[in-house]
Amino acid sequence: MCRTGTGPGPEExxxxxxxxxxxxxxxxxxxxxxxxxxxCGYLSTLMDGTVVKINGTLLDWLGLDRDAVVGRLRFTDLxxxxxxxxxxxxxxxxxRMQGEISGVALEVKQADGGRRPVLVSAVLKYGxxxxxxxxxxxxxxxxxRRAYETELLRSxxxxxxxxxxxxxxxxxxxxxxxxxxxxxxxxxxxxIPGVETATYYHTASPDQLGGDFYDVFPLDGRRFGFxxxxxxxxxxxxxxxxxxxRYTLRAAALHDPDPVAALTTLxxxxxxxxxxxxxxxxxxxxxxxxxxxxxxxxxxxxxxGGHPPALVLRSGGTAEYLPTPGGLLVGAxxxxxxxxxTTTLAPGDTLLLYTDGVTxxxxxxxxxxxxxxxxxRAFTAEQADTSAGAVVAALTELLTxxxxxxxxxxxxxxxxxxxxxxxxxxxTTKTTP
Amino acid sequence: MDIIHRNNxxxxxxxxxxxxVLAHGFGCDQxxxxxxxxxxxxxxxxxxxxxxxxxxxxxxxxxxxxxxxLDGYAQDVVEVCERLDLRDAVFVGHSVSSMIGVLAARRAxxxxxxxxxxxxxxxxxxxxxxxxxFSEEDIDELLESLEANYLGWSAAMAPLIxxxxxxxxLGDELKNSFCATDPEMxxxxxxxxxxxxxxxxxxxxxxxxxxxxCTQDAIAPRxxxxxxxxxxxxxxxxxxxxxxxxxxxxxxxxxNAAITAFLAGLG
Numbered sequence: 001m002c003r004t005g006t007g008p009g010p011e012e013x014x015x016x017x018x019x020x021x022x023x024x025x026x027x028x029x030x031x032x033x034x035x036x037x038x039x040c041g042y043l044s045t046l047m048d049g050t051v052v053k054i055n056g057t058l059l060d061w062l063g064l065d066r067d068a069v070v071g072r073l074r075f076t077d078l079x080x081x082x083x084x085x086x087x088x089x090x091x092x093x094x095x096r097m098q099g100e101i102s103g104v105a106l107e108v109k110q111a112d113g114g115r116r117p118v119l120v121s122a123v124l125k126y127g128x129x130x131x132x133x134x135x136x137x138x139x140x141x142x143x144x145r146r147a148y149e150t151e152l153l154r155s156x157x158x159x160x161x162x163x164x165x166x167x168x169x170x171x172x173x174x175x176x177x178x179x180x181x182x183x184x185x186x187x188x189x190x191x192i193p194g195v196e197t198a199t200y201y202h203t204a205s206p207d208q209l210g211g212d213f214y215d216v217f218p219l220d221g222r223r224f225g226f227x228x229x230x231x232x233x234x235x236x237x238x239x240x241x242x243x244x245x246r247y248t249l250r251a252a253a254l255h256d257p258d259p260v261a262a263l264t265t266l267x268x269x270x271x272x273x274x275x276x277x278x279x280x281x282x283x284x285x286x287x288x289x290x291x292x293x294x295x296x297x298x299x300x301x302x303x304x305g306g307h308p309p310a311l312v313l314r315s316g317g318t319a320e321y322l323p324t325p326g327g328l329l330v331g332a333x334x335x336x337x338x339x340x341x342t343t344t345l346a347p348g349d350t351l352l353l354y355t356d357g358v359t360x361x362x363x364x365x366x367x368x369x370x371x372x373x374x375x376x377r378a379f380t381a382e383q384a385d386t387s388a389g390a391v392v393a394a395l396t397e398l399l400t401x402x403x404x405x406x407x408x409x410x411x412x413x414x415x416x417x418x419x420x421x422x423x424x425x426x427x428t429t430k431t432t433p
Numbered sequence: 434m435d436i437i438h439r440n441n442x443x444x445x446x447x448x449x450x451x452x453x454v455l456a457h458g459f460g461c462d463q464x465x466x467x468x469x470x471x472x473x474x475x476x477x478x479x480x481x482x483x484x485x486x487x488x489x490x491x492x493x494x495x496x497x498x499x500x501x502x503l504d505g506y507a508q509d510v511v512e513v514c515e516r517l518d519l520r521d522a523v524f525v526g527h528s529v530s531s532m533i534g535v536l537a538a539r540r541a542x543x544x545x546x547x548x549x550x551x552x553x554x555x556x557x558x559x560x561x562x563x564x565x566x567f568s569e570e571d572i573d574e575l576l577e578s579l580e581a582n583y584l585g586w587s588a589a590m591a592p593l594i595x596x597x598x599x600x601x602x603l604g605d606e607l608k609n610s611f612c613a614t615d616p617e618m619x620x621x622x623x624x625x626x627x628x629x630x631x632x633x634x635x636x637x638x639x640x641x642x643x644x645x646x647c648t649q650d651a652i653a654p655r656x657x658x659x660x661x662x663x664x665x666x667x668x669x670x671x672x673x674x675x676x677x678x679x680x681x682x683x684x685x686x687x688x689n690a691a692i693t694a695f696l697a698g699l700g
Contacts, residue, residue: 048649048676076651081571082578084651089460093682097468107578 041108041118041139044125047132049074058139063111075137078108080115091120095135099124105142117146174206181209184242189216192224192415194291195298198392200412202357202399204234210409211238211282212355215246217253222290225253225262228353228413229284229307229330241280244273245330249286259286259303263330263338267305270331281331283307285324285353289415298345298417303338305330308356308373311380313391315348315419319381321373322351350388350416352380357410358395361402371402388416434494436516440509441489444517445470446479452519453696454480454545456510458528459626460619462488465527469681472689477696480522482513486618497621503529503629507536514544523696525549528652528678531661532631535638547641547699549692550668552678553661554653555631563632564656572627579620635664642668643695645680645688652678669695 035042041058045051051069059066062078076084083106095101102121110116118139125134181203189197203210211231219225227249231241245266252265263286274280287302302310304324313319322343328336345351354376361371379398383391392414399410436442443463446453453473455466463481473479483490484506499505510533514522524545526534531553538545557565558572567575642665646658655672662670671691675684 049651074649074651080578081567081575085460085575088650088652088678089458092677093679096683 040141041137043075043137043139045075045135045137047135049076049135051075051078052134058108061110061116061139061141062108075135080107080109083107091122095122095124096132099126099132105146108139117142119145170207177206177209180239184209184213184239184246186215186217190218190224192216192289192291194293194296194418195224195289196388196414196416196418198388198412198414198416200392200396200399200410202406202410204357204407204409208234209236209239210234210411211242212357212409212411213242213246214353214411214413215250216413216415217250219253219257219288223257224289224291225250225257225286226289226353226413226415227284227286228355228411229282229305230355230357230409230411231282232280232329234409237278237280241270241274241282241331244269245282245284249284253286253288257288259288259301260338260340262286263303263305267330267333267336267338271334274331279332281329284330285310291417296347296417298349298415300343300345300351300415301340302342303327303340305336305338308354308359311352311354311377312343312345313350313352313380313384315346315385317381317384319377319384321377345415345417347417348385348387348419350384350391350414352391353413353415354395355409355411357406357408358399358412360408361399361406361410363402387419388414391416434491436512439485439491439494440482440513441491442513442517443481444478445481446474446477448478450477451696451699452478452480452517452522454482454510454514454519454522454524456524456526456530456534457483457487458526458530459622461527464488465679466681468685469525469689469692472685472693473696476693480513480517480519482509484509484622486622492618495618495621500618500621501625503533503536503625503631506530506533506625507540510534510537511541511544514541519544521546523547523549523699525551525692526553527551527681528554529626529629532629532634535631535634538640539634539637542640545640547643547695548638549643549645549695550661551645551681551688552647552650552653552658553644554657555635555661555664556629557627557652558630560630563660564654566652566654566657567627575627576620576623579616579623632660632664635661638665639667641695641699643691644668644670645673645691646670647673647675647677647680647684649676650678 036056038055038057041061042055043051043058044053050071051073052071054066054069059069076087079087086106091101091104100123104120105117106120107115107117119142120137120139122135122137124132125136127133185201189199197216199214201212211234213231214228216224216226229245231238231245248266248269249262252262256262263284270281283306285302285304285307287300290299304327306327306329309321309324311319312322322341324339324341326337327339359371359373359376363369363371380391383394392412395412399406455463455469457463457465462483466481470479486492486495486500520543522545524534524538526548531548531550532555534545534548538548554565556563557567558569559565559567644658644662646655658670658672662668673680673684673687673691675687677683680688
């Protein structure tokens, strides 16, 4: 401390203690008193831990008399068992190796059975030959800090519990959604004589119900109805539309299997049901399969309500879209137009229906390109001389590879005329505007 | 799962020499042997490892059930020995690891031919006529304090110290540590350690055994060293003029001298 100037301090004028006398008092402050009554605990030990010196502050904290400690107790005797263990395995070895250690959080035992949290620092005092002679230890009261840490710990535990609960809730929700999702899809497709069927379904997120759907079902003893579509939106509302769509199409087809008529019925139901401020609609291809058990050929009649066109894979190794242009979304307008088309599958041919999750899958290194219609056509052309199952398997592998680029739900439905050895006649495809 | 990765196995020293396996105790990891390894490296092949749950072991391999008994840790030792195809190795265990070594040697006698027990303790809690150094209340308090996360090894030494490239300052902390233990796993190890009673197992030891104790040990008092020496007829007892439960750190020269003399005597 450095003092300059000789004039009286401001306090002298009113008779109070002068700064000179304060300064003098500081000078008289003995080191002994500073040690004994410091605002922290001091102790010194021999190298075996025996306490040889301790200050009054620490004795007060411990609630012990000097005679009960000095020469009688070791530093570890002042620590609860956890602290003893930490002292033996970390504190003492580190101190011996480094000559000092600081900021260690421990507790000291109090005579009344209580525990006082302290922060401990220690240094070794060496003799002239470099042999350690003494350990000097300083202890700071850490009661408030410990209370703060305890509160932090409590908060952390609460946060961890909340996170655990949230994970459990999410797992339960996903489980429930998975069960519900399964209920929106046929558990299995009915066997169709002379026709191989294959499907694939992928939901973009386990936290959302998908909006894609498909179904295959018998209409009579010979023909089978099929459809595949995509409800706008996701989640429970979309699932409700999916459910209504499936049951409506099945019921409508049993009443009148003409594809345009079935879509018209569905449009009326959706439009009436969701005519308020929450309009709901979907895109869908509905069709009828009529397999000829004698020739092995399968006649297909279908109609599209705003859905991407189906692909026809010929066993000769080609793939072409079956155009259904101009068809409108189902449920959006009171009297929409739906586009019909027909084709015939020769043995070995496959009809592939898909949702836009496939064509809009993002590809490329930065996932900025869309897979697109042409890539899908070219890819399926390479599978054209296989089978419905092989086509879906190849597409599944492709989509699995694009997993990071699959933002949307994806559904595939492949219907293949069973292969036969005779060479099929050339076939025609017809679109009805 | 590869055991080398699982137990963070490190092999150093003289590949032509006899093998010495160093096993850390509770609340620590293989860093504990940092002052022992240099003394052994010239003549011995030295194997270090971390028990699952400690140090840089693969924490995903931890199972509270397996590591709820000393046998689970002994299985780690045996699997490390098998993975390295060790024969006639000397197992050096600190504290509770001395007992884990006893179990491992019994399971795989062809792999472990001798034991070195550094500050061993077969039971930490006092019992009729046995002084382990702790009362049941002590151990209850220890486990509570561990649960409360108050102790250095469970708070400051959590595994986030490991592999944290975005926080390099945490790496420095390791230099100040013999231990990095996940708090949950430390608690399991603590229960296993401090509630264990391996006194019966000691009587079955028939292989050469060195018991190293200190004159002052706040964890395993002198009576415990004497007990172990009496219980293992094939043992010799060395009392170091040193203080503490970790003489390999606090009195490395004396500890290393005792270990190397014992190793040399094994031939």
